Amino acid sequence: MVVYKYIGRTxxxxxxxxxxxxxxxxxxxxxxxxxxxNPREIEESKSILHKELSLGGKVRxxxxxxxxxxxxxxIRAGVSILESTKILAEQTSSKPLKKGLQAVEEDVRSGxxxxxxxxxxxxxxxxxxxxxxxxxxxxxxxxxxxxxxAFSYEKxxxxxxxxxxxxxxxxxxxxxxxxxxVFLMLTIVPQFVSMFEDMGAELPMITRLVMGVSESLQSFxxxxxxxxxxxxxxxxxxxxxxxxxNYSVHLLILKVPIFGxxxxxxxxxxxxxxxxxxxxxxxxxxxxxTIVEKVIGNPVVGKVVRESRTSLEQGSTLSVPLAKSWIxxxxxxxxxxxxxxxxxxxxxxxxxxxxxxxxxxxxxxTLKSLIEPLMIVFLAAIVGTIVMAIMIPMFSxxxxx
Numbered sequence: 001m002v003v004y005k006y007i008g009r010t011x012x013x014x015x016x017x018x019x020x021x022x023x024x025x026x027x028x029x030x031x032x033x034x035x036x037x038n039p040r041e042i043e044e045s046k047s048i049l050h051k052e053l054s055l056g057g058k059v060r061x062x063x064x065x066x067x068x069x070x071x072x073x074x075i076r077a078g079v080s081i082l083e084s085t086k087i088l089a090e091q092t093s094s095k096p097l098k099k100g101l102q103a104v105e106e107d108v109r110s111g112x113x114x115x116x117x118x119x120x121x122x123x124x125x126x127x128x129x130x131x132x133x134x135x136x137x138x139x140x141x142x143x144x145x146x147x148x149x150a151f152s153y154e155k156x157x158x159x160x161x162x163x164x165x166x167x168x169x170x171x172x173x174x175x176x177x178x179x180x181x182v183f184l185m186l187t188i189v190p191q192f193v194s195m196f197e198d199m200g201a202e203l204p205m206i207t208r209l210v211m212g213v214s215e216s217l218q219s220f221x222x223x224x225x226x227x228x229x230x231x232x233x234x235x236x237x238x239x240x241x242x243x244x245x246n247y248s249v250h251l252l253i254l255k256v257p258i259f260g261x262x263x264x265x266x267x268x269x270x271x272x273x274x275x276x277x278x279x280x281x282x283x284x285x286x287x288x289x290t291i292v293e294k295v296i297g298n299p300v301v302g303k304v305v306r307e308s309r310t311s312l313e314q315g316s317t318l319s320v321p322l323a324k325s326w327i328x329x330x331x332x333x334x335x336x337x338x339x340x341x342x343x344x345x346x347x348x349x350x351x352x353x354x355x356x357x358x359x360x361x362x363x364x365x366t367l368k369s370l371i372e373p374l375m376i377v378f379l380a381a382i383v384g385t386i387v388m389a390i391m392i393p394m395f396s397x398x399x400x401x
Contacts, residue, residue: 004028008039027106059124063094065150065157068129072146081114081142100124113137127291128152128274135281145281152277156270159357162364163266167259169368173375177382182217184386189214192390203393210389247299254300254327262363265356267301268332273353279346286312301327318345331355 003021006028010016016037020028025042032039067088074084085108089101100121107117115134118125129149136145193211196203203211217224238245254260271292278288289309293302307321319337322328332352339348 004042004044006032006037006039007041008032008037010038011036027110059094059097059100061157061160063092063097064126065153067092067094067097068146068150068153072143072150075143075146082108085114096124126295128278128295131283131287131291132278132281135278135283139282141281148277148280152273155273155353155357159266159269159360162360163262166262166364166367166371169371170375173379177379180379181382181386184383185210185214185217186221189386189390190218192394196393204389206385207389207393210386243299247303250298250300254298258367262360262367263298264327265360265363267296267298268328269353269356269360271296271301271305272332272349272356276346276349276353279349285318289318304328 003019004025005017005019007015007017020031025044028042029039032042070088071084074087075081079087082105085101085105089098089105092098092101100118100123103121104114104117104125107120108114113134115130115137118133119130132145132149133142136142139145189210193214196207196211239249240246254264274292274295275288278291279285283291286309289305289312293305293309296302296305304321304325304327307325308318311321312318317337317340319333319340322336323330323333335348335352336345339345
């Protein structure tokens with residue numbers, strides 16, 4: 001949406017100035033006329049005060065999942081696309097989604113198809129959504145395409161949340177372990193250091209090590225802080241700007257024991273679910289693979305998808321590049337090959353997605369039951385080491401007394 005300044009006259013002849021937001025100048029003029037204002041001058045506003053109206057942030061996954069299901073339900077109930085878009089724009093609490101739907105509504109009123117109008121707002125409507133809608137419009141099965149789309153988004157969102165919740169727990173506990181350790185090193189340990197020095201006792205290796213770390217943190221804490229900030233900034237920059245670095249990080253994560261397997265299964269489920277939805281909506285296979293490569297969110301899996309598209313362009317099959325990659329287990333390649341040979345690829349991909357989504361659910365439940373005691377032991381080991389470093393020399397001194 002763009003903000004336009006205008007000068008016009010009302011039906012009573014009164015001069016009126018103001019601003020109006022619309023997708024283009026013609027829409028802005030039409031909007032003013034419906035409000036009873038005849039615009040004489042109208043131009044895009046350059047004021048920084050109006051910039052926020054024209055900027056659209058990214059829609060949260062949760063908001064888009066809810067919108068997809070509501071849109072599918074309204075269309076299935078016989079409500080027109082225009083009316084459905086208007087209703088959902090009025091009731092959504094997401095500002096970026098509201099602006100996107102308002103822009104789509106204006107374009108649809110002017111005769112533009114819904115898919116073309118949505119394609120003008122890529123920050124709001126992803127390529128998967130646009131292409132499945134376009135295929136539904138072309139085949140006349142828009143309600144079925146929307147049902148598949150809503151189901152696919154719900155499945156992927158639920159799977160993503162489960163994986164995130166599993167990974168978040170150890171990260172939070174690791175952070176707490178670091179905070180507790182630093183706190184002990186900076187506040188508790190120094191109090192005992194001066195006491196040990198006054199008594200001149202011979203200290204064990206573990207105590208000397210902990211005291212050395214404590215003294216380093218007290219003297220050079222700002223150096224450690226600057227170092228970690230620089231590392232974080234460089235990592236973030238390379239991760240976003242350097243494709244090779246981004247690929248290497250994702251590859252390394254997939255190789256991590258236990259959690260790497262979980263992310264691998266999640267990526268397979270997302271890829272096969274998306275492909276199945278696109279094929280079922282009659283999206284051409286090469287176009288479907290291009291879309292999947294963009295939305296999969298993992299460059300390692302995306303590379304294999306790109307190789308599969310190249311294989312199809314050269315007259316080979318989809319399953320050949322999958323079979324050559326370590327990412328895809330034999331179950332995936334064999335069922336994909338059967339689907340290609342029998343003409344039921346969309347069905348086979350859906351079954352693969354179902355299998356790996358269930359597998360991820362079972363893995364998540366198992367990990368949750370194991371992670372908590374393991375992380376508690378880990379935290380206890382760190383804190384216990386620091387406590388032992390203080391208590392061992394104290395016991396030795398008591399024995400001497």
